[in-house]
Amino acid sequence: MQHEFFIPTHIYFGGGCLEKLGEIKLPGKKAMIVITPDAWIVDNGHLARLQRLLAKGGAESVVYNKVHPNPGKRQVEEAALLCRQENCDFVLGFGGGSSIDSAKSIALLAANGGDFWDYIATGSGAGKPIAQKPLPVIAVPTTAGTGTEADPWVVVTKEETNEKVGFGAPEMFPVVSFVDPELMVSVPPRLTAFQGFDALFHAMEGYIATVATPISDVFALRSISLLGQNLVRVVQNGADLQAREAVALASTCSGVVESLSNCTSNHSIAQAMGAYHDNLPHGAALLMIANEYFSSFVDVIPERYARMAQALTGDPTATADRLLPTLYEMEKACGVEALRMSDYGIGPEELEVFCTNALEIAGELFEIEPRPITRERVMEILQRSYR
Amino acid sequence: MQHEFFIPTHIYFGGGCLEKLGEIKLPGKKAMIVITPDAWIVDNGHLARLQRLLAKGGAESVVYNKVHPNPGKRQVEEAALLCRQENCDFVLGFGGGSSIDSAKSIALLAANGGDFWDYIATGSGAGKPIAQKPLPVIAVPTTAGTGTEADPWVVVTKEETNEKVGFGAPEMFPVVSFVDPELMVSVPPRLTAFQGFDALFHAMEGYIATVATPISDVFALRSISLLGQNLVRVVQNGADLQAREAVALASTCSGVVESLSNCTSNHSIAQAMGAYHDNLPHGAALLMIANEYFSSFVDVIPERYARMAQALTGDPTATADRLLPTLYEMEKACGVEALRMSDYGIGPEELEVFCTNALEIAGELFEIEPRPITRERVMEILQRSYR
Numbered sequence: 059m060q061h062e063f064f065i066p067t068h069i070y071f072g073g074g075c076l077e078k079l080g081e082i083k084l085p086g087k088k089a090m091i092v093i094t095p096d097a098w099i100v101d102n103g104h105l106a107r108l109q110r111l112l113a114k115g116g117a118e119s120v121v122y123n124k125v126h127p128n129p130g131k132r133q134v135e136e137a138a139l140l141c142r143q144e145n146c147d148f149v150l151g152f153g154g155g156s157s158i159d160s161a162k163s164i165a166l167l168a169a170n171g172g173d174f175w176d177y178i179a180t181g182s183g184a185g186k187p188i189a190q191k192p193l194p195v196i197a198v199p200t201t202a203g204t205g206t207e208a209d210p211w212v213v214v215t216k217e218e219t220n221e222k223v224g225f226g227a228p229e230m231f232p233v234v235s236f237v238d239p240e241l242m243v244s245v246p247p248r249l250t251a252f253q254g255f256d257a258l259f260h261a262m263e264g265y266i267a268t269v270a271t272p273i274s275d276v277f278a279l280r281s282i283s284l285l286g287q288n289l290v291r292v293v294q295n296g297a298d299l300q301a302r303e304a305v306a307l308a309s310t311c312s313g314v315v316e317s318l319s320n321c322t323s324n325h326s327i328a329q330a331m332g333a334y335h336d337n338l339p340h341g342a343a344l345l346m347i348a349n350e351y352f353s354s355f356v357d358v359i360p361e362r363y364a365r366m367a368q369a370l371t372g373d374p375t376a377t378a379d380r381l382l383p384t385l386y387e388m389e390k391a392c393g394v395e396a397l398r399m400s401d402y403g404i405g406p407e408e409l410e411v412f413c414t415n416a417l418e419i420a421g422e423l424f425e426i427e428p429r430p431i432t433r434e435r436v437m438e439i440l441q442r443s444y445r
Numbered sequence: 446m447q448h449e450f451f452i453p454t455h456i457y458f459g460g461g462c463l464e465k466l467g468e469i470k471l472p473g474k475k476a477m478i479v480i481t482p483d484a485w486i487v488d489n490g491h492l493a494r495l496q497r498l499l500a501k502g503g504a505e506s507v508v509y510n511k512v513h514p515n516p517g518k519r520q521v522e523e524a525a526l527l528c529r530q531e532n533c534d535f536v537l538g539f540g541g542g543s544s545i546d547s548a549k550s551i552a553l554l555a556a557n558g559g560d561f562w563d564y565i566a567t568g569s570g571a572g573k574p575i576a577q578k579p580l581p582v583i584a585v586p587t588t589a590g591t592g593t594e595a596d597p598w599v600v601v602t603k604e605e606t607n608e609k610v611g612f613g614a615p616e617m618f619p620v621v622s623f624v625d626p627e628l629m630v631s632v633p634p635r636l637t638a639f640q641g642f643d644a645l646f647h648a649m650e651g652y653i654a655t656v657a658t659p660i661s662d663v664f665a666l667r668s669i670s671l672l673g674q675n676l677v678r679v680v681q682n683g684a685d686l687q688a689r690e691a692v693a694l695a696s697t698c699s700g701v702v703e704s705l706s707n708c709t710s711n712h713s714i715a716q717a718m719g720a721y722h723d724n725l726p727h728g729a730a731l732l733m734i735a736n737e738y739f740s741s742f743v744d745v746i747p748e749r750y751a752r753m754a755q756a757l758t759g760d761p762t763a764t765a766d767r768l769l770p771t772l773y774e775m776e777k778a779c780g781v782e783a784l785r786m787s788d789y790g791i792g793p794e795e796l797e798v799f800c801t802n803a804l805e806i807a808g809e810l811f812e813i814e815p816r817p818i819t820r821e822r823v824m825e826i827l828q829r830s831y832r
Contacts, residue, residue, distance in 0.1 A: 059690075060459030063697075065452060071659075072447030272458075272694055276667045303446075307659055310450075374761035 061271035064228065065314055067197075067208055069235045071307060073299060076107075076198060076238040080114035085194035085233055086147030089119040090168075092137065092161040093152050094126075098244070108152060108198070120144045122164070125153070128336055129160040131216045134174050138167035141193070148194040151232075154253075155204030155340075158197045159212035162230050165193040174214070181221045181419045188227050197232040200241045202306040203253025203341060205260055205313025207235035213340075215333060221419055222333035224325070231317075237310050239302035247293045250305075251392040252341025254289040257281065257309040259344050263322040264315035266355055266362055267426045274318035277311040279369045284308035286370035286384075290391040322427050324351045326420035327436060330412040331404065333419070338402045345389065346397050347443045353382060354435065358428045398445040409440040448658035451615065452701055454584075454595055456622045458694060460686060463494075463585060463625045467501035472581035472620055473534030476506040477555075479524065479548040480539050481513075485631070495539060495585070507531045509551070512540065515723055516547040518603045521561050525554035528580070535581040538619075541640075542591030542727075545584045546599035549617050552580040561601070568608045568806045575614055584619040587628045589693040590640025590728060592647055592700025594622035600727075602720060608806050609720035611712070618704075624697050626689035634680045637692075638779040639728025641676040644668065644696040646731050650709040651702035653742055653749055654813045661705035664698040666756045671695035673757035673771075677778040709814050711738045713807035714823060717799040718791070720806070725789045733784050734830045736773060741822065743768070745815045785832040796827040 070078050089112050093099050100106075105121065112119050122137040141149065141164055149168070151161025167174050169190040176186045197207040206212070211226035245253070261281035264274055284304045292301040328343035356363050356378055363378035370376075370384050389395035413436045417424065424431055431439075457465050476499050480486050487493075492508065499506050509524040528536065528551055536555070538548025554561050556577040563573045584594040593599070598613035632640070648668035651661055675691040682688070715730035743750050743765055750765035757763075757771050776782035800823045804811065811818050818826075 060457070060462050062458065063452075063454075063456040065450075066455075067450075068453075069450040070447070071449065075447050273698075276663055280663045311660075 061273070063273050063318065065208060065231070065317055067231045067233065067235050069208060069237060069310060071237045071310070073240045073303065074238065076236045076241065077111070079196070079236060080111035082115065082234065084112065084115040084117045084148070085196070087117055088144070088146045089117050090137070090141045090144065090146040090149045090164065091119050091121045091152060092125060092149060092157050092164060093121065093123045094157060095123050099152070104152065108150065112150070120146060125157050125160045127156055128215045128222065128332060129156045129163065131174050131214060134160060134163040134167060134214060137164045141168040146193070148196065150196040150198065152198040152200065154199070154201040155206050155213065158199060158204070158206045159214065161195050161197065162192070162206070162212045162232070163214055165195045166230060169193050175216060178223055178225050180223050180225070180422070182216070182219055183223070188229060192229050194233040197235040198241070199235070199237060201245055201249070201253045202242055202302070202309035203256040205257060205309050205316050207232060207237060208310045208313030209317040211316060213329065220333045220415065222329045223419055224321070224329070237306050239299060239306045242302050242306060243297060243299065245296065247296060248393070249339070250296060251289070251293045251394045252339045252345070253309070254285060254293070254305055255345050255348070255389070255394065256341040257305070257312040258285045258289070259324055259348055260312035260316050260321060261308070262352065262366060263324055264312070264319035265366060266359060266428055267319050267322050268428060269426045270319040274315045277314040277318070279365060281308040281311035281315065282366055282369040283372065284311070286372060286388070290388060293392040320426055321423060323416065323420070323423045323431050323436070324348060326416040326423045327351070327412060327439065329420060330415035333415060334408065334411065335402055335404060342394070342397050342402070345394050346399055347439055349382060349386060350439045350442045352385070354431060355428045356381070396445065399443070400445060406444055409437060409444065412440060413437050448660070450660050450705065452595060452618070452704055454618045454620065454622050456595060456624060456697060458624045458697070460625065460627045460690065463623045463628065464498070466583070466623060467498035469502065469621065471499065471502040471504045471535070472583070474504055475531070475533045476504050477524070477528045477531065477533040477536045477551065478506050478508045478539060479512060479536060479544050479551060480508065480510045481544060482510050486539070491539065495537065499537070507533060512544050512547045514543055515602050515609065515719060516543045516550065518561050518601060521547060521550040521554060521601060524551045528555035533580070535583065537583040537585065539585040539587065541586070541588040542593050542600065545586060545591070545593045546601065548582050548584065549579070549593070549599045549619070550601055552582045553617060556580050562603060565610055565612050567610050567612070567809070569603070569606055570610070575616060579616050581620040584622040585628070586622070586624060588632055588636070588640045589629055589689070589696040590643040592644060592696050592703050594619060594624060595697045595700030596704040598703060600716065607720045607802065609716045610806055611708070611716070624693050626686060626693045629689050629693060630684060630686065632683065634683060635780070636726070637683060638676070638680045638781045639726045639732070640696070641672060641680070641692055642732050642735070642776070642781065643728040644692070644699045645672045645676070646711055646735055647699035647703050647708060649739065649753060650711055651699070651706035652753060653746060653815055654706045654709050655815060656813045657706040661702045664701045664705070666752060668695040668698035668702065669753055669756040670759065671698070673759060673775070677775060680779040707813055708810060710803065710807070710810045710818050710823070711735060713803040713810045714738070714799060714826065716807060717802035720802060721795065721798065722789055722791060729781070729784050729789070732776065732781050733786055734826055736769060737826045737829045739772070740769060741818060742815045783832065786830070787832060793831055796824065796831065799827060800824050
């Protein structure tokens with residue numbers, strides 16, 4: 059079997075590791091710091107700290123603080139323009155997936171110019187090759203879920219056409235990431251759960267995908283095991299720094315899985331839901347459909363399900379049929395086992411729209427599953443998951 | 446706990462993957478191909494194939510074919526000079542650790558000039574900083590053992606002073622490696638065993654080292670498990686391509702362990718033996734002392750020994766005391782359980798010399814062990830291992 063390993067990002071882990079930002083050789087002299095407008099970033103001193111650490115490394119900085127929860131094409135283009143005008147030579151994303159994905163997108167567009175959708179490879183994107191190397195990106199995640207600190211992917215939305223797409227290229231890995239659990243301590247329980255399950259699904263999807271590799275498998279099982287032991291703990295006590303650290307490591311391991319293997323159509327469907335409902339957190343969308351989705355393959359690849367069950371439970375004798383009940387128990391312990399689409403304003407008449415969108419915008423994820431998921435099965439997953 | 450992940454090498458795995466060399470974007474226009482003078486490289490068409498694949502990617506090449514089994518300072522300096530004269534802009538190492546370590550050393554010296562020992566950080570080395578980025582290196586291992594395709598290390602010998610040192614810097618990772626088990630099929634059983642146990646000891650040492658990280662642990666256990674299942678198979682039947690592939694993957698995983706964690710004094714001692722006995726294969730030196738060496742810590746870190754035993758046996762209930770007997774059984778099955786130092790011309794009077802050399806040349810590896818290994822204990826290891 060042929061496969062590849064390529065994770066060029068230098069990743070620092072551990073409580074307080076962000077201080078290393080002031081000690082490393084920075085990839086340039088002027089940074090664009092990319093953040094959301096949330097007041098806590100300024101109020102808690104995070105922005106001043108980033109500026110101080112960059113200055114210590116000899117870099118000045120400008121701030122772009124208009125990132126949305128689901129980063130949009132328009133913001134990316136606005137920020138890339140500012141990045142060029144200000145002659146920034148690298149981009150630092152601080153925050154959740156939205157900030158870091160925006161930083162990666164801005165770095166690409168600032169170096170290459172044009173309309174961001176020129177480069178998008180799916181949907182209405184023009185799939186233009188990336189001619190210029192993107193600006194270097196430093197990633198500082200403050201949530202544990204997306205794995206974007208260890209992958210070349212961004213998820214960006216084109217509002218006009220309801221396209222929420224995943225996109226990436228080998229040049230788009232961050233050059234350096236700081237996975238510092240101290241930055242994650244204040245994430246509230248519900249968001250911690252949404253993000254943690256996102257990380258879990260990255261690992262599980264990457265493990266069942268037909269493009270899984272012997273090395274992605276190792277990271278996937280490690281991530282599943284870390285989350286099985288620590289996610290409930292950290293949702294129940296956000297100040298548990300050891301559990302925060304383990305969940306953060308799991309999220310990064312899952313990012314590696316996304317880089318070496320791939321997400322599957324669980325993500326296509328959840329992203330379709332998010333494309334029409336800006337207020338629906340990505341992890342919540344996944345949780346709404348995951349139990350039904352993962353029931354699709356248990357009889358096709360029972361050994362893989364057994365190994366996931368063993369990792370999740372910590373019991374080396376666990377069999378395939380333990381996986382879904384254990385997942386459900388974890389969801390229950392985190393209080394996210396019965397999320398309702400209707401609570402986010404989703405009506406049953408929208409399910410067909412999600413289905414079409416998932417197949418059109420992220421159809422390639424349907425091609426790497428252990429058993430083909432048909433349009434009928436997507437509808438079944440959505441209908442059985444609808445509450 | 447703070448730790449880092451950094452493995453920037455793009456690694457291709459699998460039977461036939463070397464063909465990808467003709468498809469990737471090469472890191473330059475003119476390669477120096479670094480090989481040993483062994484006739485099989487030319488006779489079996491390997492050199493012509495490398496030249497053809499490089500030409501396909503638009504690169505011409507010159508050949509340096511004077512690499513020794515234990516690469517020496519003089520050859521590195523001679524080849525680096527040729528590399529500069531020929532204006533090569535990247536270096537391709539094809540062969541065992543000696544060829545690839547030479548390629549990495551040549552790439553450093555061709556870019557920076559001077560005496561190679563200027564840059565060596567230990568022993569009589571001057572420890573000069575690396576001012577210029579080394580030339581890019583492509584690694585094509587034809588043996589499974591050193592892990593050099595996934596680490597920034599070289600082992601080079603200064604003949605005059607009997608210094609066999611490990612040396613490296615983050616800039617010295619290969620940019621691309623091709624781990625193609627088809628290139629390893631003709632390695633004879635005895636060398637396959639020596640190399641495979643080298644890989645196993647990289648994983649075991651990196652797992653017991655106090656600088657082990659949560660990610661190096663994952664790679665170490667995976668490597669130990671792959672070797673436990675496949676090394677005896679491939680020693681007994683070298684044509685078993687599936688087992689070759691698994692052992693090759695293990696070797697690379699162990700290279701990752703060497704990069705993220707470190708070897709321990711098992712390597713210091715074996716390298717001291719090799720420094721005085723050019724004819725002693727590195728893996729054989731390790732095998733001569735390993736059983737005694739690894740008995741040093743079983744009572745200090747029993748959980749880690751148990752986990753290694755579980756990985757090596759495949760039995761999730763194995764306890765710490767299973768590790769050393771299982772290791773010995775594997776050695777026996779491979780016919781390498783009773784290697785004799787005297788067969789390689791080592792006299793008992795040399796043990797003191799090895800001891801001094803190990804502590805002087807690679808003393809830092811004694812500082813990362815679960816229990817301090819004193820000079821007396823090194824002598825004890827050597828004396829009890831002497832046959």
